[in-house]
Amino acid sequence: MKTARPTINDEVAAFKRARTLEAATDLFYEKGYNNSTLDDVAERLGVTKPFIYKNFGNKHMLLATICAQGIQGALGEMEAALAQNAGPAETLRIFVPRYVEAIIAAQKSIAIHIREEKNLLPEDANRLAALRQKFMGQVQGVLEAGKKAGEVDVPDPRISAFAIVGAVSWLTFWFHPEGPLSPEELTERMTAVILNLLRSGGVRLTA
Amino acid sequence: MKTARPTINDEVAAFKRARTLEAATDLFYEKGYNNSTLDDVAERLGVTKPFIYKNFGNKHMLLATICAQGIQGALGEMEAALAQNAGPAETLRIFVPRYVEAIIAAQKSIAIHIREEKNLLPEDANRLAALRQKFMGQVQGVLEAGKKAGEVDVPDPRISAFAIVGAVSWLTFWFHPEGPLSPEELTERMTAVILNLLRSGGVRLTA
Structure with a gap:
């Protein structure tokens, strides 16, 4: 039965999502968006590129998520x-x-x-x-x-x-x-x- | 004899320098530094690339001159x-x-x-x-x-x-x-x- 309480898997997914955002933010900040690839992000984290696609869509969507953080x-x-x-x-x-x-x-x-x-x-x-x-x-x-x-x-x-x-x-x-x-x-x-x-x-x- | 009073040639040179800076600023602002060439700047102005080199040195020096304008x-x-x-x-x-x-x-x-x-x-x-x-x-x-x-x-x-x-x-x-x-x-x-x-x-x- 599905409840509102997050499962351990949910929490792990949220943690991995937050860490991915943090790693991508550091990378885009240091190297610039055009000089960064999703492979670089995946490599910094030890996650797979499909994990990034699944959580953030493509590179443009990852950028939009990062850019929204200040105003949000x-x-x-x-x-x-x-x-x-x-x-x-x-x-x-x-x-x-x-x-x-x-x-x-x-x-x-x-x-x-x-x-x-x-x-x-x-x-x-x-x-x-x-x-x-x-x-x-x-x-x-x-x-x-x-x-x-x-x-x-x-x-x-x-x-x-x-x-x-x-x-x-x-x-x-x-x-x-x-x-x-x-x-x-x-x-x-x-x-x-x-x-x-x-x-x-x-x-x-x-x- | 050389005096402190600017000659017409000096004034023309100063004018062309100011216009070049303005055109390069517009270009870097609209297209970004990496997507702009000195040829683009020269083309916008109808000046030659040697004119830009003579007045601003290379592309990095032109960028430095532009970036200094706010603080100056x-x-x-x-x-x-x-x-x-x-x-x-x-x-x-x-x-x-x-x-x-x-x-x-x-x-x-x-x-x-x-x-x-x-x-x-x-x-x-x-x-x-x-x-x-x-x-x-x-x-x-x-x-x-x-x-x-x-x-x-x-x-x-x-x-x-x-x-x-x-x-x-x-x-x-x-x-x-x-x-x-x-x-x-x-x-x-x-x-x-x-x-x-x-x-x-x-x-x-x-x-």
């Missing part, structure tokens, strides 16, 4: 924060640190997405653009609600949403997890910077 | 702002709008830099990394001075510098100059968002 992580954290049904400032306090962590975790996937965008199939590129648009709308919505409630003081919720997402996402290009700043410290310090940006009642920097 | 523009604006010898808040008010404009102008070059980093020669990559480090140090320095003077309220000048640079640089990936928001409007709105983030005397968003 961001959306997941936003939806978890929204599900708490807290006020906008509290939603941001829940969301921002989890979002920074998600971006740190997806650093390589985000870099691959940006570098290899031209290698995505149009339908995959469109699907990812729609997810990104959904996410940006949610961030903007929380800022708008916060502004309305007097909890967040930003001059322009739409551009502020892009500024916050940019401030966090840009870590993809400068943060080295093996450097002097640990992922935990970066999360704490970046969260403080972002939430400081959102404080209410501030006096404008005047001329 | 940013550094140039920071140095112009610092040269005013104003206080830190005033320096930021001078710098931020010019910086946003510089990033909008260098959008394609920045995207090429990020995508094609692996195709840079190590000495070029190192030179660009040094310029970037210099720029980040200057941004951080202005924020530190502003914090000390009580003109800027940021919790962490180093991470705030990365956040501001990220907030602006990320427009590379979402801003379409032919879209509903003009470059002038984006400059104005992004400047307001960034300077708002730096305002002093704000009340922290508290739990």
Whole structure:
């Protein structure tokens, strides 16, 4: 009888799937998509190429799965924060640190997405653009609600949403997890910077 | 007799150099560095390949020149702002709008830099990394001075510098100059968002 509880085989399959994604991400990140083959991925893992086909389809589909990780992580954290049904400032306090962590975790996937965008199939590129648009709308919505409630003081919720997402996402290009700043410290310090940006009642920097 | 005043020939050469850079930037942006040849660049322009060699050296050197444009523009604006010898808040008010404009102008070059980093020669990559480090140090320095003077309220000048640079640089990936928001409007709105983030005397968003 089939139940909802995962069997050991399910768990092994999920583990192998995750490891395959990780190995392909490392490979595409280091060598570039065009210089990598599914044979290379299989070889790094000791799995067979049919295993990869079965789990991820072809190389384009594997790329699309990798490229989706950053935006899926961001959306997941936003939806978890929204599900708490807290006020906008509290939603941001829940969301921002989890979002920074998600971006740190997806650093390589985000870099691959940006570098290899031209290698995505149009339908995959469109699907990812729609997810990104959904996410940006949610961030903007929380800022708008916060502004309305007097909890967040930003001059322009739409551009502020892009500024916050940019401030966090840009870590993809400068943060080295093996450097002097640990992922935990970066999360704490970046969260403080972002939430400081959102404080209410501030006096404008005047001329 | 040779004087400092540019001759018509100098001006024509500078014009052709600028147009070549522009054509190569468009080409590398649209087709990718590895799919572009110097013949393609020459063809787009109606110049000869020897003209390109004479002005930019080989294809790697042309790529390095393109990739340097974003950081050179940013550094140039920071140095112009610092040269005013104003206080830190005033320096930021001078710098931020010019910086946003510089990033909008260098959008394609920045995207090429990020995508094609692996195709840079190590000495070029190192030179660009040094310029970037210099720029980040200057941004951080202005924020530190502003914090000390009580003109800027940021919790962490180093991470705030990365956040501001990220907030602006990320427009590379979402801003379409032919879209509903003009470059002038984006400059104005992004400047307001960034300077708002730096305002002093704000009340922290508290739990």
